[in-house]
Amino acid sequence: MRVLRVTTAVALCLGLVGFAAGTDAQQCPKGKLRLYTSWPMQGAMLPEGTGMKNGVDLAVSEVNGLVAGFCLEVVNLDDASPQTGKWDGAVEAENANKAVGDPLALVYIGTYNSGAAKVSIPITNRAHMAQVTPANTYPGLTKKRGAAPGEPEIYRPGGFVNYFRPIPADDIQGAVAAKWAKRLGAKKVFVLNDQELYGKGIADVFEATAKKIGLPVVANEGIDWKQPDQKPVLTKIRASGADLVYMGGVIETGAQVIIRQMKEVGLVAPRTRFMGPDGLLEEELLKGATCDAVLATDMRITFAGLPFEKMRGVGAKTYETYKSKYGKEPTSYALYAAEGGRVIVDAIKRAAPQIEKAKDVTEKREALRKAIASTKNFEGINGKWSFDENGDVDYDTMSGFKAVKADGPIGCKFQFETILE
Amino acid sequence: MQPWEVLVQQTINGLTRGAVFALIALGYTMVYGIIELINFAHGDVFMLGLFISLSWFALFGVTQAPTGWQLLTILPLVFVLTMLSTAALNVAIDRVAYRPLRRSTRLAPLITAIGVSFMLENLALLWKGPAPIAYPDVFPSVDILREWFGVDSAIFVTTKDVLVVGATIPLMLALNYFVTRTRWGKAMRATAQDRETAQAMGINVERTILLTFFVGGALAGAAGLIQGLYYNIGMWWMGYQAGLRAFTAAVLGGIGNMPGAALGGLFIGFLSAWSDQYISARWTNAIVFSILILVLVFRPQGLLGARSADKV
Numbered sequence: 001m002r003v004l005r006v007t008t009a010v011a012l013c014l015g016l017v018g019f020a021a022g023t024d025a026q027q028c029p030k031g032k033l034r035l036y037t038s039w040p041m042q043g044a045m046l047p048e049g050t051g052m053k054n055g056v057d058l059a060v061s062e063v064n065g066l067v068a069g070f071c072l073e074v075v076n077l078d079d080a081s082p083q084t085g086k087w088d089g090a091v092e093a094e095n096a097n098k099a100v101g102d103p104l105a106l107v108y109i110g111t112y113n114s115g116a117a118k119v120s121i122p123i124t125n126r127a128h129m130a131q132v133t134p135a136n137t138y139p140g141l142t143k144k145r146g147a148a149p150g151e152p153e154i155y156r157p158g159g160f161v162n163y164f165r166p167i168p169a170d171d172i173q174g175a176v177a178a179k180w181a182k183r184l185g186a187k188k189v190f191v192l193n194d195q196e197l198y199g200k201g202i203a204d205v206f207e208a209t210a211k212k213i214g215l216p217v218v219a220n221e222g223i224d225w226k227q228p229d230q231k232p233v234l235t236k237i238r239a240s241g242a243d244l245v246y247m248g249g250v251i252e253t254g255a256q257v258i259i260r261q262m263k264e265v266g267l268v269a270p271r272t273r274f275m276g277p278d279g280l281l282e283e284e285l286l287k288g289a290t291c292d293a294v295l296a297t298d299m300r301i302t303f304a305g306l307p308f309e310k311m312r313g314v315g316a317k318t319y320e321t322y323k324s325k326y327g328k329e330p331t332s333y334a335l336y337a338a339e340g341g342r343v344i345v346d347a348i349k350r351a352a353p354q355i356e357k358a359k360d361v362t363e364k365r366e367a368l369r370k371a372i373a374s375t376k377n378f379e380g381i382n383g384k385w386s387f388d389e390n391g392d393v394d395y396d397t398m399s400g401f402k403a404v405k406a407d408g409p410i411g412c413k414f415q416f417e418t419i420l421e
Numbered sequence: 422m423q424p425w426e427v428l429v430q431q432t433i434n435g436l437t438r439g440a441v442f443a444l445i446a447l448g449y450t451m452v453y454g455i456i457e458l459i460n461f462a463h464g465d466v467f468m469l470g471l472f473i474s475l476s477w478f479a480l481f482g483v484t485q486a487p488t489g490w491q492l493l494t495i496l497p498l499v500f501v502l503t504m505l506s507t508a509a510l511n512v513a514i515d516r517v518a519y520r521p522l523r524r525s526t527r528l529a530p531l532i533t534a535i536g537v538s539f540m541l542e543n544l545a546l547l548w549k550g551p552a553p554i555a556y557p558d559v560f561p562s563v564d565i566l567r568e569w570f571g572v573d574s575a576i577f578v579t580t581k582d583v584l585v586v587g588a589t590i591p592l593m594l595a596l597n598y599f600v601t602r603t604r605w606g607k608a609m610r611a612t613a614q615d616r617e618t619a620q621a622m623g624i625n626v627e628r629t630i631l632l633t634f635f636v637g638g639a640l641a642g643a644a645g646l647i648q649g650l651y652y653n654i655g656m657w658w659m660g661y662q663a664g665l666r667a668f669t670a671a672v673l674g675g676i677g678n679m680p681g682a683a684l685g686g687l688f689i690g691f692l693s694a695w696s697d698q699y700i701s702a703r704w705t706n707a708i709v710f711s712i713l714i715l716v717l718v719f720r721p722q723g724l725l726g727a728r729s730a731d732k733v
Binding site for chain 2 (some may be wrong): 289
């Protein structure tokens, strides 16, 4: 045992030396720049965390880790607490402070959870460091629509935008879903939400848009999702005569229960259908709610951006490269991580002269932040886009999915139905 | 739906919901009555009851609604097996987490109870994963009014509603008989009243406590199974919520008092269903707990609790 441990230690040292020698041998005429990433990298989140890490690595490897004479180094941090396996505000703050304190760090890539971003954005903002997220979709992080009072200014103590997301925010999803509902012939909608940041945000925008386009909304009701019995709420929906239930939520917060029990109380198509956002686009939903109920409610789900296999141009190429490089399907946000990485690489290229001339690290970070903010007509995975003044993408391409019968152990699946814009 | 139909439907919803609360509340109140411990892990025993019953069904190869005779044989068998499993689990919890602390301060077992609750939740999380899991449609759902009586009504009364009430009432009656009419029940009541004196009279107090945990666990298991059959879905976190409501029910009825727990459970069931309909689901918890506070302000001993001076 002891011998084994010694040999591993020796091997490890040799490995480290070899690795260090490798990077030194590389040509870095203008020095090294560090990219920090921060999202959960353990427990149930490990697959998605690894997928996003792969995405960033993909973008860096496309330029062989070298941009305009600068070597890029990616430092991966985990913002989950080992006790809960979920993101943790204290860990996220520590990660952001670590990045800000590193004189070689120019950009912070993260987070996965919008709640975690609320913690880190003010920290990176104070340091003039750009933050790029591959996955946060809560509107309030960047804009007023679908936000809580005071947002997004509270995340910008410096008064400027340092947080960018190359992925459409949820408010767009709620708005697009309302239009889709009308197109599908809905006459009266009952909106439910799980009273969480993501679910309530989407439900509120859905409600506002529906009212604007003349689709009546009976109520926007927050449910107690910890309660496995939702029959009283569903009875209320039945009494209201609504022909569509829109639920803002994720698979952990009770959508299965709603769908399952909708069938029990007779809320089934064509009388009443079900629609939800991409937080529900998971196989677990079909398993938990059962295909019987899912098909009976004629379920529709919206999804931000296009599904990977429907992407064209750059998106299709990225999808193929990812699959051949890592030997598996990208996770939900992996390609958006790649997109974020490419945006950064592109901005470093443009800002290289200023970064080189900069007197201190803050000036370097500021140069890169400005370059990212001025990203225009970027060839992205969902087509050409630019960042708007909030740091959001200016496209609203969405896709609509429908639950259909399928072979296999589950018995049904989500099928791409239409592109929504 | 007419307003009166809505009211009737919500009352039926409240009845079935309350019946499950009542079964869980009984276990709470029994344990409190005998060792004055608020057994926070009780709700999670209920949750595991649902998961365990799922495994028993799987063991018998039942995944879809079984035919008549299968239903008549397997369902009662699974009922008994699930109740035995959770009863054994509850006894094991007492042996490991509470019994060593029997002579220490009253706060110590309370804290271990919270710890056990977390352990059971994480166990379920590890076992079944974080997402809600589907429970097979073992019990057929037939719209009784429409299909059996040919009444075209907007009110749904299904065979499942009947199952919940039909399984809960006999269990409560059996429990009542057990506690009031049998020697073991007498021993339980005696131990609850005064442990030392009961011991002096030759009652094996430890065995009586074990019995209490056994019966309480069995009831929680039955509630878990009923919940699974009725709502067809199970989540690892539902024990906490159900436990909290059931505990509220027990306090409302008068903690330590068994008919009180049953009454409190039904009361909370009706109240929360009506609140979901007429106020908003968002406010239901606030309303339930406001009523609890009001009752306790004016009747600290609970609805059916006896006014007692000697017990603190």
